[in-house]
Amino acid sequence: xxxxxxxxxxxxxxxxxxxxxxxxxxxxxxxxxxxxxxxxxxxxxxxxxxxxxxxxxxxxxxxxxxxxxxxxxxxxxxxxxxxxxxxxxxxxxxxxxxxxxxxxxxxxxxxxxxxxxxxxxxxxxxxxxxxxxxxxxxxxxxxxxxxxxxxxxxxxxxxxxxxxxxxxxxxxxxxxxxxxxxxxxxxxxxxxxxxxxxxxxxxxxxxxxxxxxxxxxxxxxxxxxxxxxxxxxxxxxxxxxxxxxxxxxxxxxxxxxxxxxxxxxxxxxxxxxxxxxxxxxxxxxxxxxxxxxxxxxxxxxxxxxxxxxxxxxxxxxxxxxxxxxxxxxxxxxxxxxxxxxxxxxxxxxxxxxxxxxxxxxxxxxxxxxxxxxxxxxxxxxxxxxxxxxxxxxxxxxxxxxxxxxxxxxxxxxxxxxxxxx
Amino acid sequence: xxxxxxxxxxxxxxxxxxxxxxxxxxxxxxxxxxxxxxxxxxxxxxxxxxxxxxxxxxxxxxxxxxxxxxxxxxxxxxxxxxxxxxxxxxxxxxxxxxxxxxxxxxxxxxxxxxxxxxxxxxxxxxxxxxxxxxxxxxxxxxxxxxxxxxxxxxxxxxxxxxxxxxxxxxxxxxxxxxxxxxxxxxxxxxxxxxxxxxxxxxxxxxxxxxxxxxxxxxxxxxxxxxxxxxxxxxxxxxxxxxxxxxxxxxxxxxxxxxxxxxxxxxxxxxxxxxxxxxxxxxxxxxxxxxxxxxxxxxxxxxxxxxxxxxxxxxxxxxxxxxxxxxxxxxxxxxxxxxxxxxxxxxxxxxxxxxxxxxxxxxxxxxxxxxxxxxxxxxxxxxxxxxxxxxxxxxxxxxxxxxxxxxxxxxxxxxxxxxxxx
Numbered sequence: 001x002x003x004x005x006x007x008x009x010x011x012x013x014x015x016x017x018x019x020x021x022x023x024x025x026x027x028x029x030x031x032x033x034x035x036x037x038x039x040x041x042x043x044x045x046x047x048x049x050x051x052x053x054x055x056x057x058x059x060x061x062x063x064x065x066x067x068x069x070x071x072x073x074x075x076x077x078x079x080x081x082x083x084x085x086x087x088x089x090x091x092x093x094x095x096x097x098x099x100x101x102x103x104x105x106x107x108x109x110x111x112x113x114x115x116x117x118x119x120x121x122x123x124x125x126x127x128x129x130x131x132x133x134x135x136x137x138x139x140x141x142x143x144x145x146x147x148x149x150x151x152x153x154x155x156x157x158x159x160x161x162x163x164x165x166x167x168x169x170x171x172x173x174x175x176x177x178x179x180x181x182x183x184x185x186x187x188x189x190x191x192x193x194x195x196x197x198x199x200x201x202x203x204x205x206x207x208x209x210x211x212x213x214x215x216x217x218x219x220x221x222x223x224x225x226x227x228x229x230x231x232x233x234x235x236x237x238x239x240x241x242x243x244x245x246x247x248x249x250x251x252x253x254x255x256x257x258x259x260x261x262x263x264x265x266x267x268x269x270x271x272x273x274x275x276x277x278x279x280x281x282x283x284x285x286x287x288x289x290x291x292x293x294x295x296x297x298x299x300x301x302x303x304x305x306x307x308x309x310x311x312x313x314x315x316x317x318x319x320x321x322x323x324x325x326x327x328x329x330x331x332x333x334x335x336x337x338x339x340x341x342x343x344x345x346x347x348x349x350x351x352x353x354x355x356x357x358x359x360x361x362x363x364x365x366x367x368x369x370x371x372x373x374x375x376x377x378x379x380x381x382x383x384x385x386x387x388x389x390x391x392x393x394x395x396x397x398x399x400x401x402x403x404x405x406x407x408x409x410x411x412x413x414x415x416x417x418x419x420x421x
Numbered sequence: 422x423x424x425x426x427x428x429x430x431x432x433x434x435x436x437x438x439x440x441x442x443x444x445x446x447x448x449x450x451x452x453x454x455x456x457x458x459x460x461x462x463x464x465x466x467x468x469x470x471x472x473x474x475x476x477x478x479x480x481x482x483x484x485x486x487x488x489x490x491x492x493x494x495x496x497x498x499x500x501x502x503x504x505x506x507x508x509x510x511x512x513x514x515x516x517x518x519x520x521x522x523x524x525x526x527x528x529x530x531x532x533x534x535x536x537x538x539x540x541x542x543x544x545x546x547x548x549x550x551x552x553x554x555x556x557x558x559x560x561x562x563x564x565x566x567x568x569x570x571x572x573x574x575x576x577x578x579x580x581x582x583x584x585x586x587x588x589x590x591x592x593x594x595x596x597x598x599x600x601x602x603x604x605x606x607x608x609x610x611x612x613x614x615x616x617x618x619x620x621x622x623x624x625x626x627x628x629x630x631x632x633x634x635x636x637x638x639x640x641x642x643x644x645x646x647x648x649x650x651x652x653x654x655x656x657x658x659x660x661x662x663x664x665x666x667x668x669x670x671x672x673x674x675x676x677x678x679x680x681x682x683x684x685x686x687x688x689x690x691x692x693x694x695x696x697x698x699x700x701x702x703x704x705x706x707x708x709x710x711x712x713x714x715x716x717x718x719x720x721x722x723x724x725x726x727x728x729x730x731x732x733x734x735x736x737x738x739x740x741x742x743x744x745x746x747x748x749x750x751x752x753x754x755x756x757x758x759x760x761x762x763x764x765x766x767x768x769x770x771x772x773x774x775x776x777x778x779x780x781x782x783x784x785x786x787x788x789x790x791x792x793x794x795x796x797x798x799x800x801x802x803x804x805x806x807x808x809x810x811x812x813x814x815x816x817x818x819x820x821x822x823x824x825x826x827x828x829x830x831x832x833x834x835x836x837x838x839x840x841x842x
Binding site: 115221243373396 | 442445529533536540541623662665668669671676781782783788793794802815817821829831832836838839842
């Protein structure tokens with residue numbers, strides 16, 4: 001194209017802003033129709049999707065991309081089923097837009113409450129998985145926001161094939177095409193433009209590796225809803241029920257190793273360590289989990305537990321590795337978590353009411369749990385119906401971000417000719 | 422001082438971060454005690470406050486500061502009374518911290534809800550009025566946040582005298598001195614440091630002129646809760662009650678001219694203009710309000726109404742000047758507001774249910790009203806008990822920001838040894 005990247009992105013931004021005004025007042029039925037029609041379009045376009053994906057896959061293989069990355073790029077029939085199912089599920093969720101809360105009379109006689117409204121235009125920047133295109137677009141559409149999607153250049157053909165199905169859905173529901181736009185250039189400058197257009201983009205949601213997210217957060221001129229690390233802890237308190245402790249610690253580490261809500265460091269009170277750690281260590285060894293401990297842990301479990309370094313307490317392994325530390329008090333556990341953790345998800349195992357209460361109050365993380373596995377920290381498990389990500393920020397949205405996190409609330413005021421005196 | 426501004430601000434930041442952990446778990450009684458004790462300290466320190474203020478006032482006069490600015494700097498007995506009263510009032514407000522909402526069981530058996538927690542450390546940057554020191558410090562303290570306050574250099578002695586009273590309050594309540602810190606250097610570099618320490622500062626609230634706020638928003642490396650323009654509209658619909666229209670339009674413009682929630686542009690439906698505008702114009706003329714209108718308005722009201730330019734539709738006068746435009750439809754009114762407005766506060770005067778409903782939905786402003794004066798857009802009038810400002814942002818806090826706007830919500834999860842399967 002002869003148009004500059006700046007002009008191209010500005011054009012996308014302007015179109016998105018205009019479309020956002022139409023979407024903001026679109027009816028629930030209209031938005032759901034678009035989602036269902038896009039699902040039907042995906043189902044009818046399986047051959048085209050596979051063909052487009054094949055272009056990306058062979059380019060990726062030819063360029064020597066790691067096999068794991070190539071796998072993430074693949075639009076298998078199962079991934080396509082998942083996208084279709086995801087669209088239909090978002091269509092069944094309650095529409096957050098227009099919900100009015102806390103309407104009440106004030107002494108002056110006016111009635112004041114808050115109405116949920118879309119944020120406006122959301123920019124999504126993501127890496128290889130092309131199914132994010134559907135995830136993100138469907139949640140933004142349902143919450144009345146226009147979206148500009150910038151996927152990885154290695155998935156460009158797949159993303160554009162998916163975008164065509166979304167376009168079909170929008171057209172069938174009489175919604176503007178610019179409600180969901182997929183950036184068509186692979187020029188990296190497009191990302192820089194997308195994050196620097198406060199007039200046209202209200203918030204950026206980056207999804208991908210930590211490097212990408214840090215870069216975007218640093219450079220963005222618009223607010224970013226972001227997820228950085230998931231250094232999650234389970235603390236087995238002196239008053240823990242041993243069976244619950246073992247069950248939860250096993251699950252939090254081994255149910256899946258890669259998610260951000262998997263446990264990375266296990267803290268155990270010294271008075272209970274001898275009863276909890278040996279049976280747990282046996283389970284972890286059976287499952288091939290590498291253990292790294294402090295001196296007390298190694299003394300208890302034996303020297304095949306590696307010595308944990310300072311770096312281990314900060315580490316997000318996303319792998320079958322676990323750091324273990326024995327602490328002498330609840331205070332020490334809380335201090336460890338607030339110092340080394342990433343404010344993502346932390347759980348205490350205890351039967352003691354006051355210890356639970358202190359942990360909930362004093363651990364400064366997006367999710368704090370009592371007697372539950374950190375693996376529950378997830379929009380679906382929390383009943384949000386879906387999630388666009390897990391925020392480790394404090395402002396706006398914290399923890400799993402569902403439809404509500406993509407909205408804002410404005411004040412509505414009713415009067416009867418009321419004036420201020 | 423021999424310490425660099427960077428080192429000095431870093432030291433403040435570190436101290437604030439540490440103090441924020443103590444404040445986050447401070448009891449309601451302890452926070453209230455600090456507020457009451459600070460009020461008592463202010464009351465006991467009237468002479469010192471006046472003396473310190475006199476230093477600032479004479480320096481300001483000597484430097485040729487405008488009389489209006491000098492006035493804003495003055496700590497009169499009435500202003501001191503207001504600060505004392507403000508502290509006592511914040512002490513009586515309900516404590517938002519620890520409030521748990523929406524706790525419910527999910528299909529997996531876990532119980533999930535959200536707990537209100539402080540944001541952490543809040544940086545406040547403000548211009549001349551020294552009483553902002555008390556306003557901001559009291560709201561941040563009540564909401565469990567540590568604060569770093571950077572007032573204008575012209576108020577440095579007053580701010581430090583006020584800070585000493587706050588310190589007394591903190592000490593009497595056994596809260597750390599670093600819970601509220603007033604920046605002691607007048608070096609402008611301190612602002613640049615304060616807005617660039619994401620490790621130590623969670624959010625910046627600038628209070629002052631538009632120039633200051635734009636500069637801070639542009640340069641900040643941490644989120645900013647900001648208030649830009651207040652270009653507020655009243656739209657008199659075709660179905661308006663004439664008496665209500667006149668009452669509200671008079672109040673919205675003339676009750677006070679300088680606040681950001683005063684009406685700046687009046688829109689009137691053409692079918693009702695001849696009944697609404699002449700009596701309104703008479704009121705405005707009586708009160709000395711300069712009118713600027715479009716052609717239709719001037720035809721109706723006479724040529725002493727000045728011709729409104731394109732700039733007038735964008736203008737925030739904060740003065741006895743009003744722009745008036747006659748529109749042919751509700752659509753035209755909504756379009757005008759969304760195009761020229763500042764998304765602050767806009768009101769429709771109508772008895773028609775569907776027109777009211779459309780206006781509420783389609784006007785994209787922080788406060789949308791029906792049959793009420795825009796002057797109600799205020800934290801006190803909305804029942805928030807206090808306000809740290811009015812946000813024209815959409816993310817996090819929109820509209821008047823009270824204690825809740827200085828908090829975040831984390832998820833709390835209760836289980837009984839629950840694991841994810």
